[in-house]
Amino acid sequence: MAIYRRNYRPYSGALTPEWSRFLVLFRYFRRNLFRSKVQTGFFVLCFFYPIACLVIIYLAHSASFLAKLGIPSQLISIDNMFFFRFISVQGVLAFLMTAFAGPGLISPDLANGALPLYFCRPFSRAEYVLGKASVLGILLSEITWIPGVVLFFIQASFAGASWAWDNLWISGSLILGSLIWIIILSLLAMALSAWVKWRVVAGALLLAVMFFGAGFAQAINGVLRIDAGHFVDVAYLIGTVWIGLFNIEAHNAISAFQASVALVLYCSICLWLLMRKVRAYEVVQ
Amino acid sequence: MNERIVFEDVSKFYGEILGVNRVNLSIPPGITSLVGPNGSGKTTLMNLMAGLVKPSRGRIEVLGCTTDDPENLFKFVGYSTQFDAFPKGLTGFQFIYSYLCLSGMTRQDAERSTQQAIERVNMMDAASRKIAAYSKGMRQRIRLAQALAHKPRVIVLDEPLNGLDPLARTEMIALFRASAAQGCYVIISSHILHEVDVISDQVILLSNGYVVAEGQIQSVREEIQEHPTQILIRCDRPRELAAKLFEAEYAVEVSIHKDGRGLLMKTRDADRFYLAMNQLAMNGIQIESIAPADGDVLSVYEYLIGSEEVMR
Numbered sequence: 001m002a003i004y005r006r007n008y009r010p011y012s013g014a015l016t017p018e019w020s021r022f023l024v025l026f027r028y029f030r031r032n033l034f035r036s037k038v039q040t041g042f043f044v045l046c047f048f049y050p051i052a053c054l055v056i057i058y059l060a061h062s063a064s065f066l067a068k069l070g071i072p073s074q075l076i077s078i079d080n081m082f083f084f085r086f087i088s089v090q091g092v093l094a095f096l097m098t099a100f101a102g103p104g105l106i107s108p109d110l111a112n113g114a115l116p117l118y119f120c121r122p123f124s125r126a127e128y129v130l131g132k133a134s135v136l137g138i139l140l141s142e143i144t145w146i147p148g149v150v151l152f153f154i155q156a157s158f159a160g161a162s163w164a165w166d167n168l169w170i171s172g173s174l175i176l177g178s179l180i181w182i183i184i185l186s187l188l189a190m191a192l193s194a195w196v197k198w199r200v201v202a203g204a205l206l207l208a209v210m211f212f213g214a215g216f217a218q219a220i221n222g223v224l225r226i227d228a229g230h231f232v233d234v235a236y237l238i239g240t241v242w243i244g245l246f247n248i249e250a251h252n253a254i255s256a257f258q259a260s261v262a263l264v265l266y267c268s269i270c271l272w273l274l275m276r277k278v279r280a281y282e283v284v285q
Numbered sequence: 286m287n288e289r290i291v292f293e294d295v296s297k298f299y300g301e302i303l304g305v306n307r308v309n310l311s312i313p314p315g316i317t318s319l320v321g322p323n324g325s326g327k328t329t330l331m332n333l334m335a336g337l338v339k340p341s342r343g344r345i346e347v348l349g350c351t352t353d354d355p356e357n358l359f360k361f362v363g364y365s366t367q368f369d370a371f372p373k374g375l376t377g378f379q380f381i382y383s384y385l386c387l388s389g390m391t392r393q394d395a396e397r398s399t400q401q402a403i404e405r406v407n408m409m410d411a412a413s414r415k416i417a418a419y420s421k422g423m424r425q426r427i428r429l430a431q432a433l434a435h436k437p438r439v440i441v442l443d444e445p446l447n448g449l450d451p452l453a454r455t456e457m458i459a460l461f462r463a464s465a466a467q468g469c470y471v472i473i474s475s476h477i478l479h480e481v482d483v484i485s486d487q488v489i490l491l492s493n494g495y496v497v498a499e500g501q502i503q504s505v506r507e508e509i510q511e512h513p514t515q516i517l518i519r520c521d522r523p524r525e526l527a528a529k530l531f532e533a534e535y536a537v538e539v540s541i542h543k544d545g546r547g548l549l550m551k552t553r554d555a556d557r558f559y560l561a562m563n564q565l566a567m568n569g570i571q572i573e574s575i576a577p578a579d580g581d582v583l584s585v586y587e588y589l590i591g592s593e594e595v596m597r
Contacts, residue, residue, distance in 0.1 A: 008467040010361060011398070011436045015389035018356065024386045032374055113370030117431070120335050120364035121387045122356045280337035 021123060025131030026138065033101055033135070042100060043143070046093045050147035053086055057151060061158040078155050083170050084246040086148055091181050091238070094140045095210065101139065102189025103202035105132045106278065111197045119280040129190065129274055136186040145178035173245040181238055184263055187270035188234075194277035210235055227253035231262050238263065287349040289313055290334060290439065290470060295343030297329050303494040304329035308343070310489065310499060312472070316465045318481040319474040320586060321491030327474040328367060330491065331441050334472065335364040347439055348470075359388065363437030365428045367444040367474070371416045377403065377427045378412040381434050388435050402434035403427075407456060421448035429457065439470040446475055458484050482582040490589055497589045506580045512588045513537045513551035515578035516558065521571040523548045533561060549578060 034040050059066060060076040067073075109115055118128050152171045156164035189206055196202040213233045220229030230236045230253050237259040242248075244256025254262075290312040297304035305326040319327040332338045333345055336352035336359075345352050352358055371380060381402055385395035403412045406426040416424060425448045432440060440461075446454050461471045461484060475481050481488065482502065490497040490505070498505045506514070520526050527539045527548050535558055538551040552558045555577075562575060579588075 008438055008469055009436070010438060011390070011394075013394040014391050016386075016391060018389070021387055021389060024383060028372075028375075028379075028383055108373040112373060113366070113368040114372045116332075116337055116364070116366045116368075117370065117372070117384060118387065119337055119355075120359060120362070121384055122359045122389060123387050124355065280332065 018122070022127045022131035022134060025128070026134045029105070029132070029135045030139070033104075033139075039100055042097065043139075046090070046097065046143040047147065049086070049089050049093070050143075050151060053082075053151050054154065056082075057155050057158065078159070080167070080170055080173075080246045081248065083148065083152070083174055084242060084248055086151065087144065087174060087177050087242060087246075088239075090144045090148070090178075091242075094144050094178075094181060095185060097140060097143065098136060098185040098189045099203050099206050102136060102185070102206060103193050103196075103199045105135060105190055106193040106274075107197050107199055107202055110194060110277070115278065116280045125275065125278050128278060132190055133186045136189060137182055140182045140185065141178070144182065145175045148174040148178065170246070173242075173247075177242045177245045180241060180260075180263065184234065184238065184267060187267050187274070191270040191273040194274050221253075230254050231258075234263075234266065237266075287346055290348070290472075291344075291346045292330075292333070293344045293346075295333060295340045295345055297333060297338060298341045304338075305333070305491070305494045305496075308496050310496065312470065312489075313487070314465065314468050314470050315486030316461055316471045316473065316484055318485040318488045318582075319472065319491060320478065320481055320488055320582060321497075322590065324493075325491040325590075326494040327491055328443055329494075330489075331364075331443050331472065331474060334439075335362055335441050337364070359437075360435075361438040362441065363432035363435060363439070364441045365432035365443060365445060367447070369421070369424055371424070371428075374415065374417075376413050376415055377408060377419070377423075377430075380416055380427060381431050384431055385434055390435070398434050398436070402430040405433060405460065406430040422450055422453050425449055426453065426457070429460075433460075433464075438468075440464060440472065442471070442473045444475060445473050446477055446480060454480070478583045478586060479581070485582070488582055488585075490586060492590045498585065502582055502585060503580055506577075506585050509585065509588050510553075512579070513553050514555045514580075515584075516550050516552065516555065516575060517542070517547060517578040518550060518562075518575050519547040519573040521573075526570050526572075533558075535561075547573075 034043070056076060057078055059071075060073070060078050063073050066076075109118070115128075119125070149171055152167075152174065153164075156167075188209065189202075192202045192205050192209075193199075196205060214235055217229040217231075217233035217236060220232065221227060230240075237254075240252050240254060240259035241256050241263065243250050243252060244259075290310070292308045292310040295308040296306045303326075308330065319330060321327050329338065333340055333352070334347060336347075336355055339352075347358060347362060350357050350361075372383075375383065378399055381399040382395050385398055386392070390398060403409055406429050408423065408426055408430060411419065411423055411427075416427060419427065425445065429442065429445060432442060445461075446457060449457060458480070461473065465471050465486065473481075473484075485502070487499065487501050488505065489499045518526065523541050523546065527541060530536045530539045530548075530550055535552050535554040536550060537553060540549050542548055550558070559575075562572065579585075
């Protein structure tokens with residue numbers, strides 16, 4: 001019979017707040033992400049267009065300089081269309097960035113059977129998904145709405161308080177439009193990463209969802225002579241939502257509301273797929 | 286607070302697949318080994334204990350805490366899977382440190398605890414190397430360090446001795462004993478039955494998802510009535526002793542040992558035999574030793590689960 005001295009002492013130090021623990025995943029993944037030179041290079045490339053926009057805003061407020069160049073000042077207009085173009089370009093870059101970084105989010109943990117290691121800590125499945133999503137969320141924010149809002153305030157500082165007040169809704173549209181796109185991309189990338197263990201295949205699938213989705217939508221619309229095919233084209237859906245948010249006049253086959261509902265449905269499906277796969281155990285039959 | 290790990294009528298089904306069924310257990314401190322063939326439910330039982338899977342039926346309490354409360358549970362439960370699983374690209378130190386941060390330790394505490402855990406498993410030299418470059422034994426040890434790093438009171442280790450060389454195994458067993466001696470609950474599963482026999486305070490035998498037996502191995506053996514107890518007697522005149530034993534009604538079978546320097550006896554009443562041996566010893570037969578020949582885990586396993594399974 002064993003004799004137990006019972007001199008065990010548990011850890012009694014301070015604990016970090018529960019809500020902050022998902023950031024541990026963010027820290028590690030981001031560090032690994034920027035070890036790749038291609039990834040870092042592409043991240044830098046994502047700031048070229050915002051810098052170009054910055055130059056355009058500066059030029060728009062330098063009438064004398066434009067006159068020297070012989071460019072009529074009314075040619076450059078900083079309005080909702082300018083910021084719509086900004087979000088469209090940065091949105092494409094955000095998608096490409098997701099195709100680089102997204103597939104590596106969950107698939108390595110699944111391929112290496114590392115999920116039980118996370119869940120045998122005070123760390124839930126939701127926190128795990130949040131931690132992984134925060135990697136893309138913060139990364140894509142850095143190239144979409146954050147530079148967009150910075151550009152908005154630079155324009156506001158040049159144009160004055162009345163312009164800023166009249167166009168404040170544009171900054172709201174920038175943030176909301178970007179966040180919707182980031183959520184969709186993150187969930188889509190994570191769901192594919194969870195179901196396809198090979199990183200390259202997951203990346204290819206993400207590209208396929210976008211490009212084949214557009215082709216498939218055209219085929220449905222062409223063959224059946226309807227507009228409902230657009231519902232399988234995620235890029236068209238987000239474009240429709242952005243057009244609505246930035247108050248752009250354009251003829252769209254479906255309304256911004258319908259597009260929003262379809263995107264919510266896609267997000268729900270991705271979330272369901274994720275929760276089915278992100279588990280501490282796998283049943284081997 | 287309940288000072289035991291308690292399973293009350295616990296069943297776990299993965300769809301139509303049975304994990305474990307109607308398990309009732311009350312596990313005290315010390316080293317408890319889960320023994321059973323592949324697919325018998327050892328890992329499921331460990332996953333249930335660690336809150337990684339929810340029971341389909343029944344209730345589990347670990348030292349008074351339900352397994353639905355991971356924030357509290359994992360303050361005192363440490364777990365190591367049987368799988369050779371690690372997040373990609375981490376060094377041994379980063380591996381332990383990152384999971385301690387996930388547990389909620391501050392960076393300084395996590396660093397200190399990581400260092401201590403690495404020292405406990407004797408991996409100081411390799412801590413800064415990538416886990417991918419470790420040998421199997423080193424990976425096993427760093428996994429153990431990960432399970433022990435936050436100073437858990439309940440340590441659940443799935444196949445912890447797999448892949449370890451004899452020296453590392455001895456070190457690990459010493460580590461388990463030290464933890465058990467401190468009042469910790471060390472739950473291990475193993476296929477290496479002779480080691481289970483040496484290190485365990487109690488065993489839980491599983492087969493096809495059911496608990497076949499539990500308790501101290503000697504008590505379990507005593508309850509197996511259909512197999513007579515085997516006793517090995519070393520003496521100077523085995524044939525003479527065998528003749529005398531044949532006369533006794535408690536003797537079921539007596540055979541001379543292969544080396545001719547002892548005999549193996551089967552009896553259904555070991556107590557009467559031991560009493561009678563005193564008498565026989567006084568009659569001039571010099572008895573060197575008397576020891577149970579089938580009081581170990583291997584024999585109990587063979588009787589309860591079957592020799593085919595032992596071979597598997």
